[in-house]
Amino acid sequence: GAGVSQSPSNKVTEKGKDVELRCDPISGHTALYWYRQSLGQGLEFLIYFQGNSAPDKSGLPSDRFSAERTGGSVSTLTIQRTQQEDSAVYLCASSLDFGGNEQFFGPGTRLTVL
């Protein structure tokens, strides 16, 4: 079956612009995660959605970052007024429920802020 998909695969933007990154999780997966992976770094947790519960936003680095998940499926991560330090690969993952289950990762979106 289809895995987790993300779009775009690459995004180049200018400093100060807003960007939207999209994630399509595996159908039926109630949990969805966003991570940021910077060069030479591990995965930095950003935000977690579980079913209809309020999302866990504890990993968002600033108020320029926000995310939503519509209809318990597709999620969009929005970065407003992008900065050069936002350049990274943004990974989305989904799982059947909570973190005890395997996470299935998308290929990521590589964001470059000039």
Place this chain on the structure above:
Amino acid sequence: AQSVTQPDIHITVSEGASLELRCNYSYGATPYLFWYVQSPGQGLQLLLKYFSGDTLVQGIKGFEAEFKRSQSSFNLRKPSVHWSDAAEYFCAVGSPGGSYIPTFGRGTSLIVHP
């Protein structure tokens, strides 16, 4: 709070040699433990996981890992490395009944020489 340490940033081995990647965790009880692999330009793929029971876990691609409670370790091993194993490897820990967000190590980059 849970944490994961992967002490080796880079590991270089010759093709056909054995491999051991180290992972140490910090958690008050028996955690969920995972190893993921990330090939260049790809998302993360689960190699194996430990929840309970047998402390030696077999995974895909010929990998195995052993949970050692006394050492708070979950090292990944492979008896004979193939050139296609060159990738980034991430250890992760999840907390049963606690945070739904797995914590990832910073990763170990595996380089395989012919």
